[in-house]
Amino acid sequence: MTVPRKISDAELCAFLDEELPPARAAEVAAIVQCNGEMQSKLKIWRAQDQWLRATFAPLAHEPVPDLLMQALPTHRAPPFPHRVESLPALANGRDETLKWKMISLTLGVLLFATVLYASGVIPGTAHRQTITIDKKMDQPRSLRGS
Amino acid sequence: MSPPPSLSVLLPSLRRFAAALSGAPRGRADELVLRAIHSVLREPPAESEAILCRKLRAQLTSLTQIRALPRPTPGAKAHPWEAALLDLPVVHRAALILVSVEGCSYDEAAQTLGISRAVLMGRLTAARHMLTNSLQDATSSAIHAPHLRLVK
Numbered sequence: 001m002t003v004p005r006k007i008s009d010a011e012l013c014a015f016l017d018e019e020l021p022p023a024r025a026a027e028v029a030a031i032v033q034c035n036g037e038m039q040s041k042l043k044i045w046r047a048q049d050q051w052l053r054a055t056f057a058p059l060a061h062e063p064v065p066d067l068l069m070q071a072l073p074t075h076r077a078p079p080f081p082h083r084v085e086s087l088p089a090l091a092n093g094r095d096e097t098l099k100w101k102m103i104s105l106t107l108g109v110l111l112f113a114t115v116l117y118a119s120g121v122i123p124g125t126a127h128r129q130t131i132t133i134d135k136k137m138d139q140p141r142s143l144r145g146s
Numbered sequence: 147m148s149p150p151p152s153l154s155v156l157l158p159s160l161r162r163f164a165a166a167l168s169g170a171p172r173g174r175a176d177e178l179v180l181r182a183i184h185s186v187l188r189e190p191p192a193e194s195e196a197i198l199c200r201k202l203r204a205q206l207t208s209l210t211q212i213r214a215l216p217r218p219t220p221g222a223k224a225h226p227w228e229a230a231l232l233d234l235p236v237v238h239r240a241a242l243i244l245v246s247v248e249g250c251s252y253d254e255a256a257q258t259l260g261i262s263r264a265v266l267m268g269r270l271t272a273a274r275h276m277l278t279n280s281l282q283d284a285t286s287s288a289i290h291a292p293h294l295r296l297v298k
Contacts, residue, residue, distance in 0.1 A: 010267040013274060017245055019252045044281075045274050051227055052166075052246045059162035064154075068161075068176045072153060073187055 007031055012038060016045050152195050153183065159248065160202055166243045168210045169232040182206045200258045203248075207240045207259065230280030238273040241266055 007015075007028055014020050015028045032038045157179070164175040164182075182205035192198035231239060237259065244255040256266040 009275070010264075010271045013271050014252070014267060017252065017270075041278075044278050048227065048274060048277050049246045051225060052231075052243070055225075055228070056162055056166040056243070056247045059165050060158040062158070062161070064157050064161065065176065068157070068180065069154075071180055073184060 007038065009041070012041060013045070016042055016049075152198060156195070156199050156202065159199075160206070163203055163243060163248060164206050164210075166247055167206060167236070167240055178206055178209050181209055200254070203240075203244070203258050204260065207236060210240075211236045226281050227277055230277050233280065234273055234276055238269045238276070241269040242273040242277075245270060 011020065011024075011028065012032075015025060015032070018025070020028060032042065160179050160182070161172075161176060164170075164178045165172060168175055168178060170178070179202075182202050186192075186198070186201045186205050189201070192201060231242075234242070240259060241255060244250040244258060245252070250258065252263050252266055256263045259266065261269075
């Protein structure tokens with residue numbers, strides 16, 4: 001005669017939730033039949049499950065508020081690419097936008113640098129002008145020397 | 147433009163999960179759902195509706211852990227389990243709600259919470275014990291309460 005294995009509370013929970021393999025479930029059922037303590041535990045846990053379901057199950061049948069539906073993201077890539085044919089187009093669209101942003105940014109920087117150069121704000125350009133003036137001043141002197 | 151079809155299908159059960167898990171009023175629970183959706187859609191697209199649902203439930207669990215929402219005051223006729231459920235640690239509550247309310251299998255619930263099946267079983271058992279103890283405490287306090295008197 002084989003001695004039945006002990007049943008832990010975790011296993012009793014699994015029995016309640018029908019998560020045990022059929023052979024073990026049959027063993028547990030046989031043991032529970034002769035054990036008042038386990039029977040009362042199962043009774044309480046079943047009552048808890050029934051209360052949980054009775055309390056929260058109806059929430060799933062409530063209509064979803066319009067505010068929530070409107071607030072859902074609609075412009076982003078949907079979760080299942082195979083369901084929406086226009087997904088590559090959406091991705092290309094994002095790439096195009098980024099490309100034009102980069103081009104306009106580069107042009108802006110170039111324009112700004114040109115304006116600075118033209119107005120002599122950049123120190124390098126101002127220095128070059130000084131050298132030119134100095135050369136003109138020095139020329140007669142050097143001619144005089146020669 | 148309407149939201150992606152899969153999200154509309156998942157919304158009712160997500161709202162239920164958020165409300166049961168957070169114990170928050172509907173509006174706050176819906177806010178959690180919306181936050182979870184936004185953060186999950188930032189990730190690469192889910193391969194199936196089941197995976198998307200699992201990701202959203204996992205996100206809702208971590209959001210509930212991070213954001214301690216104000217607990218509603220239970221009414222006079224509230225069941226003792228209502229308060230006891232909110233006293234459970236979020237991960238224990240999530241395990242119980244996933245299995246008992248959402249009807250997830252142990253494997254599904256464990257995957258959602260990112261834990262092993264054995265850990266899930268441990269949490270589930272602990273959660274059920276805690277609820278049982280709370281009811282016993284409530285019953286015993288209800289029995290002994292009439293005998294208490296305020297002594298000055």
